[in-house]
Amino acid sequence: MSENTTPEPELTDAEVSEQKAVRLAKRDRLNELGLEAYPVALPITDNIPAVRARFGDLEADATTGVTVGLAGRIVHLRNTGKLCFASLQSGDGSRIQAMVSLAEVGEENLELWKDLVDLGDHVFVSGEVISSRRGELSIMVREWKMASKAVLPLPNMHNELNEETRVRSRYLDLIVREQARANVFARAKTMASLRSTFTSLDFIEVETPMLQVMHGGASARPFVTHSNAFDMELFLRIAPELYLKRALVGGIERVYEINRNFRNEGADSTHSPEFAMLEAYEAYGDYNSIADLTQKLIQDAALAVAGSHVVTWADGTEFDLGGEWDRISMYHSLSDAAGVQITPETSVADLQAMANKEGVEVHLANHGKLVEELWEHFVKDGLTRPTFVMDFPVETSPLVKEHRSIPGVVEKWDLYVRGFELATGYSELNDPVIQRERFVQQAALSAKGDVEAMHLDEDFLKALEHAMPPAGGMGMGMDRLLMAITGLGIRETILFPLVK
RNA sequence: GGGCCUCUAGCUCAGUUGGUUAGAGCAUCGGACUUUUAAUCCGAGGGUCAAGGGUUCGAUCCCCUUGGGGCCUACCA
Numbered sequence: 356m357s358e359n360t361t362p363e364p365e366l367t368d369a370e371v372s373e374q375k376a377v378r379l380a381k382r383d384r385l386n387e388l389g390l391e392a393y394p395v396a397l398p399i400t401d402n403i404p405a406v407r408a409r410f411g412d413l414e415a416d417a418t419t420g421v422t423v424g425l426a427g428r429i430v431h432l433r434n435t436g437k438l439c440f441a442s443l444q445s446g447d448g449s450r451i452q453a454m455v456s457l458a459e460v461g462e463e464n465l466e467l468w469k470d471l472v473d474l475g476d477h478v479f480v481s482g483e484v485i486s487s488r489r490g491e492l493s494i495m496v497r498e499w500k501m502a503s504k505a506v507l508p509l510p511n512m513h514n515e516l517n518e519e520t521r522v523r524s525r526y527l528d529l530i531v532r533e534q535a536r537a538n539v540f541a542r543a544k545t546m547a548s549l550r551s552t553f554t555s556l557d558f559i560e561v562e563t564p565m566l567q568v569m570h571g572g573a574s575a576r577p578f579v580t581h582s583n584a585f586d587m588e589l590f591l592r593i594a595p596e597l598y599l600k601r602a603l604v605g606g607i608e609r610v611y612e613i614n615r616n617f618r619n620e621g622a623d624s625t626h627s628p629e630f631a632m633l634e635a636y637e638a639y640g641d642y643n644s645i646a647d648l649t650q651k652l653i654q655d656a657a658l659a660v661a662g663s664h665v666v667t668w669a670d671g672t673e674f675d676l677g678g679e680w681d682r683i684s685m686y687h688s689l690s691d692a693a694g695v696q697i698t699p700e701t702s703v704a705d706l707q708a709m710a711n712k713e714g715v716e717v718h719l720a721n722h723g724k725l726v727e728e729l730w731e732h733f734v735k736d737g738l739t740r741p742t743f744v745m746d747f748p749v750e751t752s753p754l755v756k757e758h759r760s761i762p763g764v765v766e767k768w769d770l771y772v773r774g775f776e777l778a779t780g781y782s783e784l785n786d787p788v789i790q791r792e793r794f795v796q797q798a799a800l801s802a803k804g805d806v807e808a809m810h811l812d813e814d815f816l817k818a819l820e821h822a823m824p825p826a827g828g829m830g831m832g833m834d835r836l837l838m839a840i841t842g843l844g845i846r847e848t849i850l851f852p853l854v855k
Numbered sequence: 856g857g858g859c860c861u862c863u864a865g866c867u868c869a870g871u872u873g874g875u876u877a878g879a880g881c882a883u884c885g886g887a888c889u890u891u892u893a894a895u896c897c898g899a900g901g902g903u904c905a906a907g908g909g910u911u912c913g914a915u916c917c918c919c920u921u922g923g924g925g926c927c928u929a930c931c932a
Contacts (some may be wrong), residue, residue: 373901374865374883416890431892438889456889474882488890507865511881513893514867519924527866575931620931621856630932718930776932807931832932855923 378506381471385501390467392504397479400424403445406484407492415490423494424481426502427451428530430512434469443478448536452493453480459497468499475505522846523854534669539850541660541841545833548659549613549633552652558609558635563598565591565615571815572596572754573830574807575618578628591617594830596754597815599636600783604823608638613833625775627845628853631833638824641782642766645827646743649770649778650680653741653836660840668842674773675740676839682743685730686764692733697726699748699763719805723750736774743768743780753793753809756782770831772839778831785826787819 371379385392401423410419427443430450434440437457444450455468459482472478482497510516512531521528521535528535550560568587570577572594582589595612602610616632633652637645657666657676664677690697693709699722706725710717715732717724726748734744746758747767755765766782784790794811801808837848846852 372865372883377883431894433891433894434888435891435894436888438891440891440894442892452892454890458889487892489892491890491892493890508882510866511893512866513881516866517868517924519862520866522924531866573932616932618931621929626931632932716929779932830932835932 374508375506378473378504378508381473382504382506385471385504388467390471390501392501394500394502397426397500397502398424398481399426399479400481403427403443403451404447404449406451406494407449410484410486410492413484413486413490413492415486416488417486419484421484422482422497423484424479424498425451425494426477426479429472429474429476429478430509430530432472432474437465439465439468441472441478443480444530446536448533452487452491453478453482453496453499454485454487454493455480455496455499459495460499464499471501472499473505473508475507475509477502477505518846522852525851535847538837538841538843538847542833542837542848542850544659545656545837545840546613548656549652552655553611553635556609556648558611558637559607561599561602561607561610561612562614563592563595563602563612565617567592569810569812569814571809571812572598573616573618574751574809576620576807578617578619593618594632595634596828596830597812599634599828600823600826601815601818603636603638603783603826604818604821608824609636611635622853625835625838625845627834627849630845630849632830633833633836634828634830636783636826636828638826640827641825642745642768642780642827645780645829646682646768646770648827649780649829649831650741652831653772653777653839656836657840666840666842669847670842672842674839674842676772680741680743680770682745682768684746685726685744685748686746688734688744689726689730692737693729697729699761701726719800719803721750723748723752727751735771738771738774741770741772741777743770750796752781753797754781754784754790756784756786757789773842775835775838777835777839778829780827780829783823783826783828785819785823787816790819791816 382392402425406423406425427445429441430444431442439455441453442450443453455465457465479500479502480494480496482495485493485495487493510527510531516528516531553560566589568589570590570593573596575593577593578591580589580591593616595614599610599612611634613631613633615629617629619628620626622628635648637648654664654676657664661667665673665675667673686697686699703720703722703725706722706729707720710725710729713732715728717728745768746761746764749757749763749765752765752767755767758764758766768780769776770778794809797809798811801810834845834848837843838845
């Protein structure tokens with residue numbers, strides 16, 4: 356530390372809460388007595404879930420003759436005169452009771468336990484595995500050591516933390532709320548399941564740049580940063596798409612990436628500025644084959660997390676992700692719901708009139724944006740089952756191949772689950788000449804003030820000019836996938852969401 | 856971005872139509888207790904009522920500004 360650094364202001368008693376001061380004093384006392392407050396190693400022989408699994412069905416008031424040494428965080432303390440009880444919790448939420456009795460540990464050790472051990476501490480105990488008179492699986496402690504002293508108190512275990520504290524201090528949330536731990540495991544299981552499904556189908560996982568010279572692959576506002584080494588503006592990626600397509604050109608024919616995207620846009624219950632995204636591309640596939648793949652990925656993940664295609668959401672509703680999912684046409688479903696025939700030939704004026712009548716506002720309206728907004732207005736909320744909405748207008752989809760038989764439409768689907776867009780899939784555009792035209796059209800939108808329009812990416816076009824195989828491609832929000840399987844809000848699916 | 860609501864003890868929350876000393880449960884401190892399960896019983900301490908400014912004899916309460924959070928709304932996954 357340098358001489359002219361402003362010294363840390365010393366905390367006076369008034370600035371440390373009473374509870375923290377008391378615990379700091381206990382920490383000091385442990386060290387003074389030569390009982391380390393933060394020992395480097397402990398003679399651990401077992402863990403709580405393993406002991407529970409082995410002795411969980413012990414009768415009340417039984418002994419085993421088996422001695423174990425294990426550690427856990429104290430989540431309840433019941434000190435009586437000569438026999439103290441503590442509930443130790445392990446990382447998976449399982450608990451075991453420790454009993455500290457005068458007869459077993461002696462007067463001095465019992466007093467030290469009562470004086471120095473607080474709720475929230477990690478402690479090590481060793482002793483015989485027994486069952487209390489009430490039948491609680493317990494360790495009759497012969498020896499105990501502090502494993503790590505908590506100098507701040509645990510929040511009380513009997514009220515839920517408010518949402519702000521949960522998100523800001525997720526570690527506390529994880530300690531006191533079973534569901535918070537379950538969410539972490541659900542996410543990990545989902546990720547493992549996706550990778551396992553991909554591996555079984557010979558897909559290769561790659562990592563592509565997050566810092567990009569030119570952002571592309573989606574319509575969104577980027578975060579901008581600066582490289583000192585190159586003295587240039589760089590963008591945090593909004594999508595990996597254009598790099599994964601370069602991989603396709605290079606012959607990596609079944610490729611996927613699971614990683615973070617960054618979009619400088621609104622944050623709410625279904626949007627976070629950084630979010631995990633899966634993108635997958637399959638050479639010689641199309642939007643139908645990639646829809647099959649998407650359905651399988653999600654159904655496998657549901658099976659891994661919930662043990663069934665029927666998942667139960669946080670609010671108790673059951674939702675069936677099983678079976679073959681509906682595939683409906685955007686134009687047909689819109690026409691049916693609106694009671695008017697709407698086709699790729701319907702004029703902007705007619706669509707605009709309908710939007711005005713319905714009170715649907717469309718920014719920088721063109722045929723495609725109007726159709727999509729009207730579709731959301733008329734059809735979206737009526738979808739109760741997982742549904743692929745197929746065949747989008749060409750204007751809003753600059754990276755998609757034109758439909759094989761319907762003019763004015765592209766081979767794109769959006770997958771709707773639980774009222775939100777969970778994934779999107781394409782028959783990928785691989786004609787470099789048409790791709791260049793689409794970029795030029797986007798550039799024109801950009802010039803008109805559409806901040807989300809894509810930019811012309813010469814380097815990507817050059818890759819396409821070397822011929823990308825025909826391919827189906829798909830993108831899916833990982834946080835949303837968790838939301839679809841668990842029914843949680845996005846801030847619950849992300850372990851540490853961005854907070855100000 | 857716009858609108859509405861909110862911030863009180865370590866945690867979760869009451870409350871004050873503006874008036875002496877701001878409350879509860881858990882937690883903490885002292886005492887009792889060898890089978891507790893949010894242990895129980897007796898006693899005690901703990902607050903810049905988000906921050907700053909204003910109105911007032913007097914503000915935690917009313918007004919303004921700033922900050923944090925939530926809900927609705929618009930845009931994006």
